[in-house]
Amino acid sequence: MKNHFKLLLWGEIKKMIFLNRKPSYNKKYSISICAIFKDEAPFLREWIELNSLVGVEHFYMYNNNSTDNYHEVLQPYIEKGFVTLVDFPYDHAQFKAYQDFYETYRHETQWVSFLDIDEFFCPNSHLTLQEWIKPYEKYPVIQIYWKMFGTSGKMHHDYNQLVIEQYHVSWSHIDHCGKCLINTDYDISVFDSSCHHATTVLVKILGKNRLIRPVNIFHRTTIGEGTFLPVDETDPSIQINHYWSKAWDIYDSKRKKTDVFFKENPKKDLSYFLYHENKNCSSDYNIYKYLMQLKLRMNNIE
Numbered sequence: 001m002k003n004h005f006k007l008l009l010w011g012e013i014k015k016m017i018f019l020n021r022k023p024s025y026n027k028k029y030s031i032s033i034c035a036i037f038k039d040e041a042p043f044l045r046e047w048i049e050l051n052s053l054v055g056v057e058h059f060y061m062y063n064n065n066s067t068d069n070y071h072e073v074l075q076p077y078i079e080k081g082f083v084t085l086v087d088f089p090y091d092h093a094q095f096k097a098y099q100d101f102y103e104t105y106r107h108e109t110q111w112v113s114f115l116d117i118d119e120f121f122c123p124n125s126h127l128t129l130q131e132w133i134k135p136y137e138k139y140p141v142i143q144i145y146w147k148m149f150g151t152s153g154k155m156h157h158d159y160n161q162l163v164i165e166q167y168h169v170s171w172s173h174i175d176h177c178g179k180c181l182i183n184t185d186y187d188i189s190v191f192d193s194s195c196h197h198a199t200t201v202l203v204k205i206l207g208k209n210r211l212i213r214p215v216n217i218f219h220r221t222t223i224g225e226g227t228f229l230p231v232d233e234t235d236p237s238i239q240i241n242h243y244w245s246k247a248w249d250i251y252d253s254k255r256k257k258t259d260v261f262f263k264e265n266p267k268k269d270l271s272y273f274l275y276h277e278n279k280n281c282s283s284d285y286n287i288y289k290y291l292m293q294l295k296l297r298m299n300n301i302e
Helices: 002-019 041-053 070-079 094-104 193-197 248-255 270-277 286-298
Strands: 029-037 058-063 083-087 109-113 119-123 141-149 178-183 201-205 208-212 238-243
Touching (some): 041 058, 041 070, 058 094, 070 083, 083 094, 119 141, 119 286, 178 193
Parallel strands (some): 058 083
Antiparallel strands (some): 109 178, 119 238, 141 178
16 A cells, blocks of 8 residues: 555656646747767768758857868858857867756757767657657657668768768667757756766755656656667657768778767777677668758758
8 A cells, every 4th residue: 555655646746747847938949959079070061951950949069179160161050040159178078068058058948959960860750859849848858769870881971962861771770779858947967978868857856856867759767877778669759860980981080089078989999880880781761851851951942
């Protein structure tokens, strides 16, 4: 009877937290991305245009010692008010950048995701994030899983082609890992590796701060830092297309560079590459539904 009462009480508490605390959407932006980047100039425009196409309204871009022409690429978006550019010249400072964003800009956007430049939102059940998020907006944090895309057998990247067009060979299933959409009404509990993939937030319940874990796209609560419920659903309503390698020459150049997070770059080890590449035994064209519209945008065709 005691345990039954606890379950009923927790059920009522969850209703109180989730069902009665839907976002008011009175902030400047509904959905934004915060990203830290280094020497990604050739890929920035496509990444901004595609994610903007699916509903991202603003981009908080943290430059980490880039030496390429990133500013030239971003300047038109800065002038139009789509990009806030922050210089962040610190080593291995990925999570420091996220914390800086949360302390400085969280009041401007209702939802934020900490995406990298090789990650693209791809709603499958809807065309935009704003449409997709409606059944999930009662949750403080929403976990979205990766769909992993490798080299597609290419030794050299074609800079005259779009990333989403060149690389369609993928894993046959979504990964157990991914990224989150975070409701900025809530305080993030800690800015570390868990913040990157499975953000937890604090909610005051009965006078005490309680840790709330992400709820995934299947409305199931994730478990612990770095561990997730088994992904056995085959028809996700949304995925994050993760172009983790691109062609071999792109990947090989990143193996030889420092990383915005890792002190020892795991990409140096060829087995790390092969572990991921050997799972590429399928094709995924879901994001192609945006391809023509993206090309029109990239060519400035109204």
